[in-house]
Amino acid sequence: MLDTAAPLVKVKNLKMHFPIYRGILSRRAGEVKAVDGISFEIMQGETLGLVGESGCGKTTVGRALLRLYDITEGTIEVNGHDISTIEGEELRALRPEMQMIFQDPQASLNPRMTVGSIISEPLDEHTKLSKVEKRAKVGELMDAVGLARHFADRYPHEFSGGQRQRIGIARALALNPKFIVCDEPIAALDVSIQAQVVNLLEDLQEQFGLTYLFISHDLSMIRHLATRVAVMYLGKIVEIAPRDALYEAPLHPYTEALLSAVPHPDPSQESTRERIILKGDVPSPSNPPQGCNFCTRCPKVIDICRSVEPELQNYGDGHFAACHLLE
Amino acid sequence: MLDNTATILDVANLTTVFNTRDGAVHAVNGVSFSLAPGELLGIVGESGSGKSVTMMSLMDLLPSPPAEIVSGEIIIDGEDVRAMTTAQMRAIRGGKVGFIFQDPMTSLNPVFTVGFQIMEPLREHLGMSKRQARARAAELLELVGIPDAVIRLKDYPHQFSGGMRQRVMIAIALSCDPKILIADEPTTALDVTIQAQILELIRELRQKMGMAIIWITHDLGVIAGIADRVAVMYAGQIVEHAEVKELFRNPQHPYTRALLETLPKAEGERDKRLKSIEGQPPIMNAAPTSCEFAPRCAHAFARCHVENPQRVSIGEGHDVACWWDAKTGGPRDA
Numbered sequence: 001m002l003d004t005a006a007p008l009v010k011v012k013n014l015k016m017h018f019p020i021y022r023g024i025l026s027r028r029a030g031e032v033k034a035v036d037g038i039s040f041e042i043m044q045g046e047t048l049g050l051v052g053e054s055g056c057g058k059t060t061v062g063r064a065l066l067r068l069y070d071i072t073e074g075t076i077e078v079n080g081h082d083i084s085t086i087e088g089e090e091l092r093a094l095r096p097e098m099q100m101i102f103q104d105p106q107a108s109l110n111p112r113m114t115v116g117s118i119i120s121e122p123l124d125e126h127t128k129l130s131k132v133e134k135r136a137k138v139g140e141l142m143d144a145v146g147l148a149r150h151f152a153d154r155y156p157h158e159f160s161g162g163q164r165q166r167i168g169i170a171r172a173l174a175l176n177p178k179f180i181v182c183d184e185p186i187a188a189l190d191v192s193i194q195a196q197v198v199n200l201l202e203d204l205q206e207q208f209g210l211t212y213l214f215i216s217h218d219l220s221m222i223r224h225l226a227t228r229v230a231v232m233y234l235g236k237i238v239e240i241a242p243r244d245a246l247y248e249a250p251l252h253p254y255t256e257a258l259l260s261a262v263p264h265p266d267p268s269q270e271s272t273r274e275r276i277i278l279k280g281d282v283p284s285p286s287n288p289p290q291g292c293n294f295c296t297r298c299p300k301v302i303d304i305c306r307s308v309e310p311e312l313q314n315y316g317d318g319h320f321a322a323c324h325l326l327e
Numbered sequence: 328m329l330d331n332t333a334t335i336l337d338v339a340n341l342t343t344v345f346n347t348r349d350g351a352v353h354a355v356n357g358v359s360f361s362l363a364p365g366e367l368l369g370i371v372g373e374s375g376s377g378k379s380v381t382m383m384s385l386m387d388l389l390p391s392p393p394a395e396i397v398s399g400e401i402i403i404d405g406e407d408v409r410a411m412t413t414a415q416m417r418a419i420r421g422g423k424v425g426f427i428f429q430d431p432m433t434s435l436n437p438v439f440t441v442g443f444q445i446m447e448p449l450r451e452h453l454g455m456s457k458r459q460a461r462a463r464a465a466e467l468l469e470l471v472g473i474p475d476a477v478i479r480l481k482d483y484p485h486q487f488s489g490g491m492r493q494r495v496m497i498a499i500a501l502s503c504d505p506k507i508l509i510a511d512e513p514t515t516a517l518d519v520t521i522q523a524q525i526l527e528l529i530r531e532l533r534q535k536m537g538m539a540i541i542w543i544t545h546d547l548g549v550i551a552g553i554a555d556r557v558a559v560m561y562a563g564q565i566v567e568h569a570e571v572k573e574l575f576r577n578p579q580h581p582y583t584r585a586l587l588e589t590l591p592k593a594e595g596e597r598d599k600r601l602k603s604i605e606g607q608p609p610i611m612n613a614a615p616t617s618c619e620f621a622p623r624c625a626h627a628f629a630r631c632h633v634e635n636p637q638r639v640s641i642g643e644g645h646d647v648a649c650w651w652d653a654k655t656g657g658p659r660d661a
Contacts, residue, residue, distance in 0.1 A: 053518035053519070053520060053521075054518055160607050162607070190373040190374055190545065190608075191373060191545060191547075191586060191589055191590070192373060192585065192586065192589055192603070192604040192608075193607075194589070195589040195601040195602065195603035195604070196603040196604075196605070198601055199600060199601055199603055202600070217518065217519065219519070219593070220548075220590065220591045220592065220593045221591050223591060223592075223593065223597065224591035224592075224597065224598065224601065225591075247594075257520060258519060258520060260523075261519040261520045261522065261523035262519055262548065262593055263522075263523075263526075263546065263548030263549045263551065263552050264548055264551065264552075264593045264594065265547040265548045265550075265551045265575065265587060265590055265593075266551055266575060267551040267552070267554075267571045267572045267575050268572060268576075269551075270548075270551045270552035271552075275523060275527070277520075277523050277524055277527050278520045278523075278524070281488040281490060281491070281521070
């Protein structure tokens with residue numbers, strides 16, 4: 001399935017800083033460095049899992065990748081087009097190639113539009129299909145995501161969370177995109193419904209040859225569906241590796257701690273398992289610590305961590321990590 | 328079903344209905360369980376399964392109307408809760424029974440300092456003076472692992488992070504040395520590393536203080552690591568109930584089995600494809616007359632669609648409400 005030679009998405013040194021304004025003159029008082037210099041590639045047909053705690057900047061990466069923000073610095077290339085600075089009609093013409101599935105299916109569907117018109121809106125915007133053709137396409141899309149066609153005339157509130165997420169997925173698929181950013185698409189769903197949606201996303205990936213950036217804080221689910229995994233902490237990627245390498249032999253102390261914090265649904269294992277409990281909270285991204293971002297909570301911190309920022313380095317077989325202890 | 332050994336809480340046949348303009352919602356349908364001193368009972372279920380409403384009913388915290396506790400017996404520490412006056416009820420809430428809610432931001436009052444909010448139950452329930460209460464509040468903050476406790480008493484909730492706020496909530500819940508602590512999804516809103524901190528804190532506090540805990544969650548992983556016994560809820564009923572190791576090793580109800588199977592594994596062999604439970608949880612607009620899980624159940628047969636199964640014991644402390652017998656793979660005798 002993988003064509004390792006061809007990255008579909010290339011991100012280099014991406015920075016996304018949001019200014020903070022203070023006082024009555026709204027003077028610029030600093031900035032929140034939500035994403036602070038990250039680079040990675042996503043190969044054609046793969047799923048890159050992006051994990052991290054809330055506030056680490058993972059959603060910002062997803063949104064910046066689709067140019068929903070004007071990025072502060074860096075370059076983004078999707079399917080051969082450099083989209084880092086283009087705007088207006090030029091950017092709009094590329095939108096069909098890249099789509100997004102949002103976390104909250106309640107908030108991302110217009111309550112006053114019928115399901116049919118929600119799914120066909122991208123078609124209205126980007127294609128010149130006739131009414132009949134659109135109707136047929138909407139029907140196909142609804143089949144693809146497992147919604148009965150006669151639901152097309154209903155409104156979002158008449159559906160359950162899982163079904164609403166299916167509507168959002170159908171809308172994202174309408175323009176035959178190559179690349180989809182899935183921003184915590186299952187976080188708001190119940191356990192029994194999560195599996196349905198994940199299976200659907202996997203089926204669609206196979207059927208349409210999609211490439212996913214799958215953003216989630218659920219490490220077990222990422223392990224299930226990602227090809228490679230990137231771990232973010234405070235605006236930076238601390239480790240990126242093929243799935244099995246990351247879960248079986250994590251290199252970065254943060255990844256280790258994160259993995260050990262995931263509770264396993266197995267009582268006999270849970271009672272004996274060694275856990276790494278991190279002290280304290282994530283520092284504020286408007287005032288990150290000197291040196292390594294993780295130095296304030298790292299159980300293995302050494303002197304150099306507090307002054308010099310570690311670089312992301314290759315430790316073989318596509319396993320990258322940024323930590324002084326490995327050097 | 329109720330043990331003869333000493334229990335701190337006994338609930339029998341609790342039924343709660345919401346009478347709304349669009350008709351009745353049968354949120355809790357005949358729930359029975361008991362809690363021994365010092366034990367941790369986990370209650371697992373999806374949203375809408377009635378776990379929170381059950382706990383709110385226990386403490387009479389639901390607004391009435393629309394909520395109505397139709398039937399049920401609730402005995403806390405030998406006292407019949409449903410016969411109590413409002414004043415007696417107030418003495419129990421926050422006194423004998425402490426609460427921790429899911430979202431620490433909405434359950435703390437933003438316009439009062441954290442110190443004030445910890446001191447409030449101390450003064451109300453234990454009649455402490457301001458000075459005594461302040462000293463005790465600082466001790467409590469230290470107990471839940473907040474550094475510089477004396478200084479932080481003067482801070483407001485927004486000055487604390489999510490994990491810290493949950494620690495404050497725990498301090499308030501523990502302030503009057505409760506015999507029962509009810510924790511309603513206390514770690515759901517937190518990140519995994521913070522969740523791990525809070526779980527560790529609860530383990531420590533249990534050893535130090537020895538209160539009984541009811542822990543509500545939808546996360547089977549959390550339950551596996553912390554509970555002694557588990558009750559699984561579906562559609563306002565407890566469908567299976569067992570000691571924690573027994574439940575995970577030997578799940579009997581098709582719903583429990585399906586729940587465990589839908590989880591992606593955190594370790595070991597990776598599943599090719601996740602098992603999913605098709606369909607949706609039911610909308611509870613009538614009292615159950617058949618098994619509520621039957622429409623989604625792979626093993627359902629004729630009886631499941633006409634008669635609601637009651638919990639039957641199938642082993643030491645393990646009971647299940649199902650017509651299908653997982654051991655024989657056929658209908659259950661009796």
